[in-house]
Amino acid sequence: MMRNTSILIVIVILFIAGIGMGYVVGFSGQKTVASVSVTTVTSNATATAQNNSQPYDLTLMITTNNNYNSTIGAQPAYYVVTGTGLGSSGNISLPAHRLIKLVIFCYDNGTAPLLNPQYTNVSGTQNGLETIDNNDNVNSSQGTTGINIVGPQNVTNVNASNIAHTFTIPELGVNLPIPPSSTVTAYLMLNETGTFTWACFTGCGYGPTGQMGAMDTDAWMTGSLTVS
Ligand SMILES: [Cu+2]
Structure with a gap:
């Protein structure tokens, strides 16, 4: 027992x-x-440490295969390109009083109507310019013996029929029209500190003629931007 x-x-x-x-x-x-x-x-800011004597790099990417809502399907969204991959664009931090090199890769190959014709104009950048690369309409033309490729183009304005999105900070007077399937580069200096709103001002996501939803949502086609 x-x-x-x-x-x-x-x-x-x-x-x-x-x-x-x-x-x-x-x-x-x-x-x-x-x-x-x-x-x-994690990570919605640029991950790599930056050298203060060089322009501050902010690289953004517009991708298209993002599901905002399963009934609507894929919609375009802005991302911050970081040292470890794509981060949220919902709250972008930038230094004040320092030259910023802004590069935007747009993988969206479609155009969208503008909410206002003023957004065809580049503003708030060094010399009022942006540089466009890779866009079919801006950087190439059909010649008699084939396609003529032209190099990067510095422009002050983009034709309304050739805009996919904009990167706009209304309170700071910054506007960059972004052609479809392009790379856009601009330099800017922000001398006002504070928290602002950035947004896209095409009808890509908002209202009955857009895809709805995303345009008004942080980290899609809008977000906040802190300058300090
Ligand atoms: Cu947009």
Whole structure:
């Protein structure tokens, strides 16, 4: 009787220890998965340290395959390109009183109507210019023997029929019209500190003629911008 009880106690102890081991293994497994997902979600600012004697780099990317709402499907969105991948554009931080090199990669190949013709004009940048690369209409033309490729074009205005999105900071007078499938570069200096709103002023996401929803949502076609 005593022997059977001892064996029973040993079995119970081993059983409890087994549950404990399973919990530890299971928990550490969960922890690993959690840390991986945190890595992909974090960072909305430029990750790499920047040299103060050089222009501050802000690189943005417009991608199209983003699902805002499963019933609407894919919609375009701005991202900040960081040292570790794409980050949220919901709250962009920029230095005041320092030259900023802004590069925007637009992977959207479609145009969208402007909310106001004023957004065809480049404003708030060095010399009122932006430089356009890679756009079919701006950087190439059909010649008699083939396509003529022209280099980067410095422009003060983009034809309303050739705009996919804009990157606009109304309170700071900054506006960059972005042609479809293009790379746009501009230099700017922001001397006013504070928190502002950036937005796209094409009808790409807002209202009944747009795809709705995204235009008004932070980190899609609008967001805040802090200058300090
Ligand atoms: Cu847009």
